[in-house]
Amino acid sequence: MSTGEPLLRVENLKVDFPGEDGVVHAVDGVSYEVQPGRTLGIVGESGSGKTVSSLTTLGLTRLQGAQISGRIMFEGRDLVSLKDEQLREIRGNDIAMIFQDPLSALHPLYRVGDQLVQAVRAHRDVPKKAARARAIDLLGLVGIPDPTKRVDQYPHEFSGGMRQRAMIAMALVNDPKLLIADEPTTALDVTVQAQILALMERLQRELGMAILIITHDLGVVAEMADEIAVMYAGRIVEMTSAERLFSNPEHPYTWGLLRSIPTMEGYTWGLMKAMATEGPPARQDLVPIPGTPPSLINPPSGCHFHPRCPYSQPEHTRVDPMLEALPDEPGHQVACLLESEQRRALWAQLRAGETPAEAIAAVNLPIQAETPEAGEAGTPQPQTPEAPL
Amino acid sequence: MAGYIIRRILWGIALLIIVCALTFVFFRVIPTGDPALLRAGRDPQPRHVEEIRRVLGLNKSIFAQFWQYMKGVFLHFDLGYSYYSNESVRSLIAERLPATISLAIGAAVIWVGAGISIGIISAIRTKTVMDRASMGSALLLVSAPEFWLGLIVLFLFADDIGKFKIFPGAGSYTPLTQDPTKWFTSMLLPWFVLAASGAAVYARLMRGSLIETMNEDYIRTARAKGLPEKKVLRQGVRASINPIVTLLGVEIGVLLGGAVLIETVFNIPGVGRLSYTSIVNSDFAVIEGTVLLAAMFIIVANIVVDIAYAFLDPRVRYS
Numbered sequence: 001m002s003t004g005e006p007l008l009r010v011e012n013l014k015v016d017f018p019g020e021d022g023v024v025h026a027v028d029g030v031s032y033e034v035q036p037g038r039t040l041g042i043v044g045e046s047g048s049g050k051t052v053s054s055l056t057t058l059g060l061t062r063l064q065g066a067q068i069s070g071r072i073m074f075e076g077r078d079l080v081s082l083k084d085e086q087l088r089e090i091r092g093n094d095i096a097m098i099f100q101d102p103l104s105a106l107h108p109l110y111r112v113g114d115q116l117v118q119a120v121r122a123h124r125d126v127p128k129k130a131a132r133a134r135a136i137d138l139l140g141l142v143g144i145p146d147p148t149k150r151v152d153q154y155p156h157e158f159s160g161g162m163r164q165r166a167m168i169a170m171a172l173v174n175d176p177k178l179l180i181a182d183e184p185t186t187a188l189d190v191t192v193q194a195q196i197l198a199l200m201e202r203l204q205r206e207l208g209m210a211i212l213i214i215t216h217d218l219g220v221v222a223e224m225a226d227e228i229a230v231m232y233a234g235r236i237v238e239m240t241s242a243e244r245l246f247s248n249p250e251h252p253y254t255w256g257l258l259r260s261i262p263t264m265e266g267y268t269w270g271l272m273k274a275m276a277t278e279g280p281p282a283r284q285d286l287v288p289i290p291g292t293p294p295s296l297i298n299p300p301s302g303c304h305f306h307p308r309c310p311y312s313q314p315e316h317t318r319v320d321p322m323l324e325a326l327p328d329e330p331g332h333q334v335a336c337l338l339e340s341e342q343r344r345a346l347w348a349q350l351r352a353g354e355t356p357a358e359a360i361a362a363v364n365l366p367i368q369a370e371t372p373e374a375g376e377a378g379t380p381q382p383q384t385p386e387a388p389l
Numbered sequence: 390m391a392g393y394i395i396r397r398i399l400w401g402i403a404l405l406i407i408v409c410a411l412t413f414v415f416f417r418v419i420p421t422g423d424p425a426l427l428r429a430g431r432d433p434q435p436r437h438v439e440e441i442r443r444v445l446g447l448n449k450s451i452f453a454q455f456w457q458y459m460k461g462v463f464l465h466f467d468l469g470y471s472y473y474s475n476e477s478v479r480s481l482i483a484e485r486l487p488a489t490i491s492l493a494i495g496a497a498v499i500w501v502g503a504g505i506s507i508g509i510i511s512a513i514r515t516k517t518v519m520d521r522a523s524m525g526s527a528l529l530l531v532s533a534p535e536f537w538l539g540l541i542v543l544f545l546f547a548d549d550i551g552k553f554k555i556f557p558g559a560g561s562y563t564p565l566t567q568d569p570t571k572w573f574t575s576m577l578l579p580w581f582v583l584a585a586s587g588a589a590v591y592a593r594l595m596r597g598s599l600i601e602t603m604n605e606d607y608i609r610t611a612r613a614k615g616l617p618e619k620k621v622l623r624q625g626v627r628a629s630i631n632p633i634v635t636l637l638g639v640e641i642g643v644l645l646g647g648a649v650l651i652e653t654v655f656n657i658p659g660v661g662r663l664s665y666t667s668i669v670n671s672d673f674a675v676i677e678g679t680v681l682l683a684a685m686f687i688i689v690a691n692i693v694v695d696i697a698y699a700f701l702d703p704r705v706r707y708s
Contacts, residue, residue, distance in 0.1 A: 058612075058613060060609060060612055060613065063612075084618075088615050088616075088617065088618075089615065090615070091612065091613055091614065091615040092613060092614035092615030092616075093615055096613070096614070097613040099606060099609065099610065099613075101606060104605065104606040104607060105606045105607055105609070105610045106607055106610065107607040107610070107611065107624055107627075107628065108607070108628070108702075108703075108704060109627055109628055109631075109701075109702060109703065110624070110627075118611075118614065118616060118620070119614040119615070119616075122614060122615040122616045122617070122620075123615055154703045154704070156703070156704050167610070170610075170614060171614075
């Protein structure tokens with residue numbers, strides 16, 4: 001991690017949603033930094049709190065009655081304690097956001113150009129004509145052909161990829177310093193996904209903004225991110241540089257994520273590229289992570305991942321691991337109760353193509369007999385929706 | 390678009406003919422009373438009754454009668470003559486139309502205006518006292534029959550029989566052209582009563598529609614780009630108003646049905662009361678005229694709403 005003053009610094013952020021069944025601890029003490037002009041990727045399953053933490057940055061969870069604590073420092077101001085109106089001035093201006101489904105994220109009854117004009121005029125006192133010219137410029141910048149004609153069309157006249165481009169254009173009209181991209185490619189065709197990611201990379205190079213990209217797809221962050229934070233059950237369990245995360249992952253959940261992506265040639269080539277230094281794991285089979293994401297109302301005791309972790313020890317059900325830097329790698333933080341040497345030995349086995357059970361035996365880990373199997377791991381708990389959005 | 394409109398109008402005319410035929414058949418096949426007997430006075434001579442039958446054309450076959458009637462309606466805009474008063478149905482309706490139109494338009498304005506604004510307020514203040522109170526009273530108003538509500542407000546607020554003598558009561562209707570102020574005050578109670586149940590339905594619909602819309606992704610986008618909450622709400626209202634507008638075409642029929650009762654309760658000389666008395670008197674020609682008029686209103690309103698929908702929602706394309 002670089003050492004300059006970060007653009008965004010999230011400190012011990014907690015977001016709770018009081019509900020009828022209990023309090024949903026959507027984000028449970030998360031800290032991360034985004035440096036100017038850099039890209040942080042947040043990776044996790046549905047319900048890991050990755051979207052909620054970014055929506056909270058923009059104050060968009062306030063309306064849903066979220067209880068927020070911690071600090072979100074942006075350019076010397078704490079966004080958590082700002083008034084609604086001050087936060088509104090930052091939204092879409094200094095910090096912009098694009099969303100998962102461009103199909104539903106644009107208002108169906110307004111022309112695309114008008115929606116961009118609204119974004120400009122929400123923050124700048126410029127005449128409609130100038131705002132429209134800006135909208136046309138931006139539509140051209142994001143690669144929409146014939147922007148002077150497209151600006152007067154409605155979203156339903158755009159294809160999915162074009163709509164996401166229009167969303168990106170709308171996010172960029174006010175030259176944001178930080179762009180939050182929440183699963184920007186998930187709803188798109190694979191070929192279009194690559195185009196959108198390439199577009200975002202180009203725009204970042206040209207405009208110099210920082211990007212916070214949220215995804216469940218390691219392939220996406222492999223291509224885009226400088227740093228990666230892996231979230232599980234509302235917490236960050238591992239955070240390090242992108243290269244290091246793919247070459248030396250230390251958290252069993254990260255291992256699970258890496259082993260559960262298809263590594264066929266041609267697919268997730270960015271990931272392959274990232275792994276090229278040491279080569280991909282030998283085993284080509286997809287290995288799912290057993291069990292389901294835990295309830296965020298009653299999270300498991302101790303390490304939240306222990307019900308699904310093949311390597312958990314008896315005391316892991318009681319002790320809650322802290323996110324700590326590795327002694328020899330200050331830029332690499334892991335929240336795992338295993339010793340760093342044990343973890344490295346285990347990953348070496350897994351990388352060589354061994355199963356977790358084989359790896360445990362090889363590493364001589366004192367372990368409970370049965371390994372959790374898919375479907376029966378963890379106590380059956382109601383699935384928690386990602387967030388009441 | 391033009392082709393669509395022409396097709397819709399042709400279908401509308403076809404529908405009117407069907408409505409005509411149905412009312413024609415209903416009131417002749419179902420014996421509600423013999424108009425010839427009604428006109429013949431007390432203890433009529435059979436010869437006299439026959440004579441009336443012949444004059445009214447009731448002795449001809451039902452098809453011949455229908456053909457005669459349709460010819461009159463479509464070629465001469467002639468709706469026939471009242472069996473009861475011998476006046477032309479067209480002029481009977483024309484005399485009473487202004488009262489009904491002022492009742493219906495005023496009620497529709499209150500209906501839509503109050504319904505939508507109460508719905509919006511309830512939606513943005515969900516679960517507050519305000520929301521519960523307006524939704525509770527909406528339920529009450531939906532459940533209250535119009536004639537009952539009409540009698541209640543007369544009993545409470547009419548300046549002749551009311552407990553609180555505030556508004557002009559029944560039979561105070563003054564044409565707009567005669568005295569606009571008196572017209573306005575005399576219509577207040579009828580407007581309110583006629584609009585009540587519709588406004589209540591609209592308020593509930595608008596509330597539900599807006600709450601749903603405000604959870605849409607594009608509303609989140611509007612917030613994310615930093616629009617002030619007022620403008621965000623406007624985008625939400627813009628999107629949730631479409632289903633409400635569509636309903637207006639259907640509701641115009643409910644409105645006209647209500648007008649019959651309201652005009653009777655408040656003694657307003659309108660088409661509604663005319664159709665009521667014509668039903669009581671088995672005055673077929675007038676019944677048919679008023680039903681045809683109502684059907685025409687409903688059909689025209691629906692065509693207008695469908696066309697308006699294309700302008701409200703750019704995704705709708707007619708071909």
